[in-house]
Amino acid sequence: MITFDRVSVVYDGTDEPVLRDVNLSVDEGELCLVVGHTGVGKSTLLGAVNGLVPHFTGGTLYGTVTVDGRDTADHPPRELADVVGVVGQDPLNGFVTDTVEEELAYAMEQLAISPTVMRKRVEETLDLLGLADLRHRALHELSGGQQQRVAIGSVLTAHPRVLVLDEPTSALDPTAAEEVLAAVTRLVHDLGVTVLLAEHRLERVVQYADRVIHLPGNGRVVSGAPSEIFTASSIAPPIVELGRAAGWSPLPLSVRDARRAARPLRTALEGAAPPPVRAVPDAPGATLLGARGITVAYRGVPAVREVDLDLRAGEVTALMGRNGSGKSSLLWALQGSGPRAAGTVRVGRDESGAPGAAKGGDPKKLSAAEARRLVGLVPQTPTDLLYLESVKQELDQADIESGTGTGGKAAAGTTGPSARAILDRLAPGIDGATHPRDLSEGQKLALVLAIQLAAAPRVLLLDEPTRGLDYRAKTQLIAMVDELAAGGRSVVVSTHDVEFAARAADRVVVLAEGDIVADGPTTEVIVASPVFAPQVAKILAPLPYLTVDQVTAVLPGGEADA
Structure with missing residues (x-):
């Protein structure tokens, strides 16, 4: 053919x-x-x-x-x-x-x-x-x-x-x-x-x-x-990575076949507590954003129904749910640019004392520049925010709008890094003369993240950021998210990628028809659902493992094939 x-x-x-x-x-x-x-x-x-x-x-x-x-x-x-x-x-x-x-x-x-x-x-x-x-x-x-x-x-x-x-x-x-x-x-x-x-x-x-x-x-x-x-x-997918680590031959390609091959592995893992997927603080930080009664409707049809949500410093939250459940509508309502039929959003003020620190308030009631300092949002298609002819022009414009200077230098009276400095940390080596549309999907995402982070928002919302990213790029994105959370920000990732959520999130919030139907630690929420459970969890259930790295950490040196 x-x-x-x-x-x-x-x-x-x-x-x-x-x-x-x-x-x-x-x-x-x-x-x-x-x-x-x-x-x-x-x-x-x-x-x-x-x-x-x-x-x-x-x-x-x-x-x-x-x-x-x-x-x-x-x-x-x-x-x-x-x-x-x-x-x-x-x-x-x-x-x-x-x-x-x-x-x-x-x-x-x-x-x-x-x-x-x-x-x-x-x-x-x-x-x-x-x-x-x-x-x-x-x-x-x-x-x-x-x-x-x-x-x-x-x-x-x-x-x-x-x-x-x-x-x-x-x-x-x-x-x-x-x-x-x-x-x-x-x-x-x-x-x-x-x-x-x-x-x-x-x-x-x-x-x-x-x-x-x-x-x-x-x-x-x-x-x-x-x-x-x-x-x-x-x-390779996680099921293959687990098969390689366990020394299975031939490699299973379905969860059913892998569960059959994994009986000795489950026996070897019994009694050993898996290490945490992410290093998280003992207690969540202060609440950076509080939302009460958020309602969004389009032509009288509700998309989000009276949602209450608190986002805390240093926490990574995965927002999950089927297509059309209201995830994007909720993110845009929290950011302030999207419609909101009812409810309030309050972002606490920045107590750092730095010049130009955000004063707090409801992003919807503030100017665009002030709202960006409170909540940043990267949409499903990052290129929607790219409109200039080169990477350098995009970065310089972000600095101007954020007050962080141009040409890689911070403006007088500010302490935040420039958009160029942020991009070099996220995805080093991108030529400033390159047209933004010529970048790879991962590079486009890094550029838009740099543009949004130049305003130093306390809360960052990412809508389906893993689209078009391979496993290596997702690992880099997880490192970016970890760094943001370690810096005291709250990060929300709306995603259908259950493997990414298992590796990146501390907390999972599940939406259905505009309502929150589950909210809790990642391990508890996604393992309880056959839809959202990652492959490793399905293969090794009822053991509480989510990732291949957790398995190899417990069984080093090839003991998994015992």
């Missing part, structure tokens, strides 16, 4: 090829998982399948890519649209209509499919992806996860023979991700659709893969069975 014959891709202005002499063959009805660290060429590999590379992206493609007998060099994307369906990382950028139902029908209209067939496929897709209740909703009113499902559905209605998915579950809660992946697997098994899927949250998808295509970062591609590739790959 798909053949790469000695394919290399070189972009203009670069010396080294992104892909180098790739030979690859993908059969009909095969689900291939494409893995690799951020920036190694996964999107380039996927883009070459439908001709986006090089027809749209530019650069030079050497060799031949053939899809269902068509050479992509001779067929631009529009001539492959009936064969290849593509869903990109940012669904909102791909929408061309206004409502869910219209978007599902659009691709079929372009392919001149009859109205009766269109109607039938729209209904099937609405049911398949759980979108029936949203059919008449405006796309811009949907949550990020709901938009992701619509984007996938708009491709499925055309019944492509090849489906290319780039981070398809990045904005989905665990249950919605399972539903989407089950639907994709059904297409593979029942209809013979060929799927190429790139995903950083490997713990969600590895069990469904027939084959893994690994990009180690040197332009080459290594292909093989999942258990074979993950034995030595530089990137």
